[in-house]
Amino acid sequence: EAGVTQSPTHLIKTRGQQATLRCSPISGHTSVYWYQQALGLGLQFLLWYDEGEERNRGNFPPRFSGRQFPNYSSELNVNALELEDSALYLCASSLEMGITDGYTFGSGTRLTVV
């Protein structure tokens, strides 16, 4: 069974540009979560999608947005990139809504803003 896959693995963008990060959940998982891990910080909750709807978002500005597609894959968009957006972005999926024990994380996308 394929795990959670994220693409690209690495992404380098210029300040002010937009970044799009992608996540494919484990087959059958309907919930997708996005987390940011900036240097020296723990994982910060960004967004939670389930059945195509945004269920909750963390304390991030509106320029962080995303969506979930009918096949449950998800996209995270970061607009007007700032240097401090440089971080590892992790996606996780779970079989049931809000079941955190069953989180399976992908390996992440390393975003570097220059």
Added chain:
Amino acid sequence: DQQVKQNSPSLSVQEGRISILNCDYTNSMFDYFLWYKKYPAEGPTFLISISSIKDKNEDGRFTVFLNKSAKHLSLHIVPSQPGDSAVYFCAARIEYSGGGADGLTFGKGTHLIIQP
């Protein structure tokens, strides 16, 4: 304001001995706690969890203890093995009565190094 704190960025333990990783939290609304393990270039993997109605949960070599009055939990690994070398994240969750849950709140992690 960090609601989940792991005050030790790193911990070095000899193989075969006990590893104790600590975690403190400030939000009394947290009612479920989890530990995740992360190897370099991989995503975190779920290790063990504990509900706030319990004070101990055991799974093989891993035991998590919860002291609600002190808002403190710890992960014990006995005996420690070389493959346990990884970053360990403590996480907490608030379960809403409406079903589902908020995202997890993670600590900054503790890098455990098992020395031969």
